[in-house]
Amino acid sequence: MFRYRPISFTQVEIRDAFWSERQRVNHERSLPKQYDLCSRTGRFDALRLRWRPGSDLPKPHIFWDSDTAKWLEAACYACQLRPDAALRQKIDEVAALFVAAQQPDGYLNSHFTVVRPEERWTNLRDDHELYCAGHFIEAAVARHILTGGGVLLNAARRLADLIADRFGTAPGQMPGYCGHEEIELALVRLYRATGERRYLDLASYFVDQRGQSPAFFAEEEKLRGGLATARSNLASQQAHQPVRDQREVVGHAVRAMYLYCGMTDLADLTEDDTLLQACRHLWRNLTRCKLYITGGIGSTWENEAFTSNYDLPNERAYCETCASVALVFWSHRMLQDAGDGDCAAVMERALYNGALSGMSLDGEKFFYQNPLASLGKHHRQEWFECACCPSNLSRLLGTLGSHLASTGPDSLLLHLYIGGKFAFALDNGVRGRISLITDLPWSGCTRLVLALNSSSAPEPSGTVLWRLLLRIPDWSRAFRISVNGKEPVWSTERGYACIERVWCDGDTVEITMELPILRLVSDPRVVSNAGQTALQRGPFVYCIEDADFEAGALSATLPHDAELAARHISDLLGGVTVLEGLVSVAKAHATDPADALYRPVCERVMRSIPFRAIPYFAWDNRQPGAMRVWIPIA
């Protein structure tokens, strides 16, 4: 069992200059936009099961139901944070569509019900059936959290029961698993919502069966009459070896993250140490060898996948929004094991950068890919044929509160400095609320006020020794703490400042951290970043884009000794702190052929130009243009 568990977003009220606006935009703009697009594209109609061959209606696609389910799930979270009758009505309508679309045996998938009824469960590798089921289960759990009980959770149970009946290694069952992981973590959530152990067992089955011999995807391909050429695909779907033996993060990035989420959940709930060790190996490989500085993952569009260690091209980076969202999910799970600040740092990196960049400031346009450099042709879009990313961001923004803090037997851990209030309860009976006011992410003061609820404690809470652990971000060079105005005794524990004391109602903790402008360089094995530096301040990784450079961002360089200063501009990009300075750059030599790909370095004529970097998440919200995160040092 992991040492910590997160405080649920249902217990957290976020009131934060930065994130409240992101949640508002999600609620008021993104979710209605996604609803509208699901509706216009036929995704809702698909669940009415009216499509027939030759019909004029749009033909339900294999993963349309997952888009609908993810919208439903995200809408439930938004309603949970802020009741909204109109949204609630849409939630009920969409939930009713799912319930009505469920078949008598519990099966639920619009594509296979109307388009290929005879082909149910015949291509688990490619057809996303269990993936869609997983997202439906997650939606049902979300609505259960919102409303309690209900017909939708029951529908999810019936679907899960059907799956439990169909899949397994007993005679008459299919020894299969899904090509796109998701069902594993969804079943864990269903277990948590219902307490039914069989859903946890089914999740364990799916995780354990993956990668066993003979390879299921090859076997099912033979049954379909195809050549069993699936060998090369097995790693794409993390099915090349039993998951406990996997040491390198491979294949489709989103699938990998969803699998690892399920593995981590199971390692926690079943106290499975070999599974946990596999997760730790994979974590280490991911974060030491395959992670972009933005928290983006997946180096190639080819199967939206990981490539080899240290292969992190910038312009060609795939970095699917869903992959960073899913990395937040996985980091969050890994974090609960030992409260390791490294996990929180990766979670924060992905959240504030590679995931958040997926949505425009107005909440209505989305990136599918989040490259770290662009020549100017990469822009957010309203929607995609494969529209997985928008609702994934909405799910994340809705449940953002769950990522702030965790509790353990005698400890409260604060991972992210986001303003708001939350209730907590430690295992030792201490209960209370914390309110948190912060200037972060733009500047570094945070004030926590504790309100302890002594009535519910076994002994007056004012007499119990417990530990408050405050994360020390690696981007803060000076980290000072005071408790009620005085410097407390504190120790460092896995990247957290740990203050153990008898906390009293009304205790006030102040944290002051400097937010220097960091210049980061890469491990030299990251060939793509050689000779370049990235800027970071606080949790934000910065980039430069054409909008701020008369001669174009791509020709800008950042001399080693250039002085940059942070300045907050409230009317720029919704209010961001930019990094500015005059920098000296080499002027192009007049005789250089303008279109030569390669040219000799000539006598260096230097000139000063104004340099400005903006937070990466906010790029492509002005005029189209080139962008880069890694800047030549010159």
Next chain:
Amino acid sequence: MFRYRPISFTQVEIRDAFWSERQRVNHERSLPKQYDLCSRTGRFDALRLRWRPGSDLPKPHIFWDSDTAKWLEAACYACQLRPDAALRQKIDEVAALFVAAQQPDGYLNSHFTVVRPEERWTNLRDDHELYCAGHFIEAAVARHILTGGGVLLNAARRLADLIADRFGTAPGQMPGYCGHEEIELALVRLYRATGERRYLDLASYFVDQRGQSPAFFAEEEKLRGGLATARSNLASQQAHQPVRDQREVVGHAVRAMYLYCGMTDLADLTEDDTLLQACRHLWRNLTRCKLYITGGIGSTWENEAFTSNYDLPNERAYCETCASVALVFWSHRMLQDAGDGDCAAVMERALYNGALSGMSLDGEKFFYQNPLASLGKHHRQEWFECACCPSNLSRLLGTLGSHLASTGPDSLLLHLYIGGKFAFALDNGVRGRISLITDLPWSGCTRLVLALNSSSAPEPSGTVLWRLLLRIPDWSRAFRISVNGKEPVWSTERGYACIERVWCDGDTVEITMELPILRLVSDPRVVSNAGQTALQRGPFVYCIEDADFEAGALSATLPHDAELAARHISDLLGGVTVLEGLVSVAKAHATDPADALYRPVCERVMRSIPFRAIPYFAWDNRQPGAMRVWIPIA
């Protein structure tokens, strides 16, 4: 008709400190090695047509015959340069295999004859039949050059006649063309060897038909019972639009080069200006937007293809050896149009770097891919399943002499400063020989002596005004010429120094050029090279590799003010000039976590380390290790 034509390698005797050794190694090591591997792998046996279903013999692969044909072609060139009875016997044996394998109707392909006789010409897109035919025709022409006439050329004609009968737009013909171009340029060579216009017409047909609607590859796929999903493949094979409309270099790099060779040949021989204009557009796009500094081309292993403009990743560079070899071929053809030094420069860049790197110094190991950076796992191999590259290098080394010089009506152009002798004949009747002694490529003195043959001229050659054009390489900063010890009057013409005079027998021209160490930078749109510099001296692009760096080549940087000096080391890598110096590098900060992917730039502790760069072509000839061409500047 192009203004110039190359002097054939049959007229050139290379005696060059650098290239003679490469030709010797090719003759004595590479060709025997390739013969042995063709033999051991069953490629020769395939032509004996003994394979049957269930047979123990290796099953002939669809493009095995091309490997055999290319070996045969390359062996003929080697024998032409230096008669070799043992090699000649092997040539005769292999030629006899082809002749015996030809079917009564002229068809010649071991795979389709024994493995899938009923599937001839059913999958032109993927099955390489016309590609193999093209290489057989080239081999037959090479043997014809070596021996004159002969049964092999006759076999090639019979095959070409069968193809001419089968393919075309007349009723009963297939309106097809090959997915892997090669037949086009081969038919032009057959036309040149035989004077038969119908082979030129057939080449024109294949070039013109490409990209016409309806798309042939989609149509043939339907005939095979497949879904016509070839759309995305069309650009892969340069078949997405008629070739005259193509403006961007796309798809499989080798196929593109072979097509452009054929197009350029036809533009020349048929005086087709629209074809020439298309070639010029494609040339411009390739050389300004898609060419590696090594003369490598093809940015991705995915279909061995070009990607978008300026996308030139270093470690992931594909840069197939065959593609650089084929770029030499195409540059050489484009060069004959107007004698543009830009074409010669690209030809030289590919020849001395991205092509030559494909072969180990001992001639027995080969690169298929020639990346510009490696973490240490990329090494030359003896052979490949798809063994196209080794024999392509051998073909190039055999015909190297053809690339030295061209003649026109009243001009002799010298493109490459390679030592040797050659005969020439201008259209105005001037005939003679040039002997050329040079210190290049390692240092910059070249001496030419003219021997004019006045007997064959319409008037005594000593009275005719004609032009000698000497290429002024862009890597030479100071270029001085003397004729018989005095500075002549000369003008610059498209990158050549043009001396027009009444040349006399025994005239001696001396060229002196400085070979500075050039530091090159990229167009800023090449994101992969930002903040990095490449070194070049003379025609050689340099790289650094682990063997020369105690702390590894990847951590080396090259400060802007580092002083480097060239030093020739005769016992290193067969004798190369290295670039050396002491350079100042930042010492890693002691507290940096050793395995962090990203770390802040700390106070810079500088130290000096010995730096050494070696010519790129010679890398991976010592112990395995990391390598990079583009070096961080800081």
